[in-house]
Amino acid sequence: MRSPFDRSMSWLIRGRRQAASQLLLLPTSVWLALFLMVPLALLLAVSFLKRGAYGALLWQPTLANYHRTFSPSYLPILGRTFAFASATTLACLLLGYPFAYFLSQFVRGRRARDFMLVVLMLPFWTSFLVQIYSWMIILGREGLINNALLGLGLVAEPIQFLNTRGSLLLGLTYSYLPFMILPLYSSLSKLPRSYIEASKDLGAGNLQTFLKVTLPLSLPGVMGGTILTFIPCMGDFLTAEFLGGPKTYLVGNLIQNQFYQAADYPFGSALSAVLLVLLFAGLMAYRWVENLGATSLGRAKG
């Protein structure tokens, strides 16, 4: 017996593929239109306006906000943010890959794997502020690490860990590591064991098997993780606010300040728009390269 739902679904789809798929897409399309496209259009519109008295919006079209974004005072912030996001992504990759590899290849049994994945996600069930404050307790001048170092007589004066480039990088890496590990894990766990066995049968060593079989097949996971880590990192401001110092002011902080402290919505919108365009261009470039690779691969096969 088929349920009424199944029957109605098959009626919906039979011979009406296109109409049905459009109907099924409708809720998502409406959602995206209302809550993504409209706000984005507003953001773009505001970025061309002028800031009036006390942050009011003046309907005088101007490019000044973009001029300011690309001025020598503000442009380096984009570069600095890019550097931090790249470093974080790299650190996440270097830490996350071995973890995902270990989990997918060496941990047998679903329970053990599930347990480790839950442990990985556990910190994210607590408030972000609790996580940040825990880092403050660990890294502080009278924190765990400094007390241990002082106690062991390894240093005479506490080391300044907090509010440095290092503590920001640590905080960002900590925050985004799961976003790197999960796609890596999902891509590595799909890797058929028979491929690895075949490679070994054909005489490849462990290293060679990893480099020629495992790594290339896990590249989609690497890319997925990189995108999921890098993009939110470019917009991060809270981690920088708490763990960063005066030299780690990021574009996220700058944007946040425009909407609160400086009450300069047009400039904040222009910064956001530039950031969005840059990230979007990056993604498009990646897809282009990916397609290029796929076509050349296809040609080689043909």
Next chain:
Amino acid sequence: MEEILAALERPPLLRRRDFLKLSIAALVPAFAAACRRGPKAREINFFNWSNYIGKRTLPEFEKRTGIRVNYEMFSDEDEMFAKLRTGVHGYDLMVSDDYQVPKLRALGLITPIPEGAVTGLANLEKRFLDPPFDPGLRFTVPYLWGTTGLGFNKKHVSRPSSWRVLWDEKYRGKMTVLDNVRDGIGCALLALGLPTDTDKPEHLAQAKELLVRQRPLIKHYTSATYVDELVSAEAWISQGWSGDVMLAVRENPDIDYAIPDEGSFLYVSSLVLPAGSEHREEALAFMNYSLLPEVAAEVSNTVGFATPNEKARKFLEPALLKDTRVFPDPKTSARLRFYGTLAPETEELWARTWQEVKVS
């Protein structure tokens, strides 16, 4: 491990300018409040700083008047302002800092207090009766006041007499500066001996130059975490607000508070009436209630900020009243000034200068 547990068990330091910008979620209660209001309900939706009210203030008010108070807190004045400006309605009563008042007025976000509706202003100290941010108190009822100064750790730093200490190479990496336009630039102007409400670009350029030199020396700009940082000796000198630093003093006896010789700012938080409120009468009832000496004293006793209510002094805890860090002595008082109101173009220039310091 024990230390982590101990630190987590320590009650979180409640503070007025507690930085919880995550509280965008706070929009939800405001919306709920807006939906909730019935036609006849005797209630007010009150929007105040976190940790800025007496323990008994609200229950006592509800008991006396039968007006229900829906209390909601903010932790950052820019957040409060941004919220109001983006059109969040439903508040009937709010606390605002003095330099926000002209902005709120100009944007039509607050309404004047009806003439004669508030009694008890005579209880206030004279200097709060005709402040520059609201001459004649047409829009505001002074609620609490405090000063900007330096919190410092006596174990590591001797009492600073000048704002210039924030440029002292000796304390590199152990100082924090308020992430606030008026205090951040203000302390540079005080150090330079320039007017603290200047509209001259060359004054601001001088201040900026000085602040750019300060930036690499400090730990970070913060209006939020410095209380914790002072308590844990993570910072030795913090530019801060009196009431906040007093929280650190209560936690750690090594901490003290000083107002430098160049002088400093005195700010007033006031009750204001947000535009579009439907419970005007109830809000006015609270304004009147707040001016009662016992009520004002209880608020001040609880939160550790000074009350502008002169008649409330006899109900204050003697230790608080005697504490010159809360109620400065006449000599220090003479060196205190209001932030002063900036014209819109000047305000933008200040905001930009501060941004440029931070990104420099």
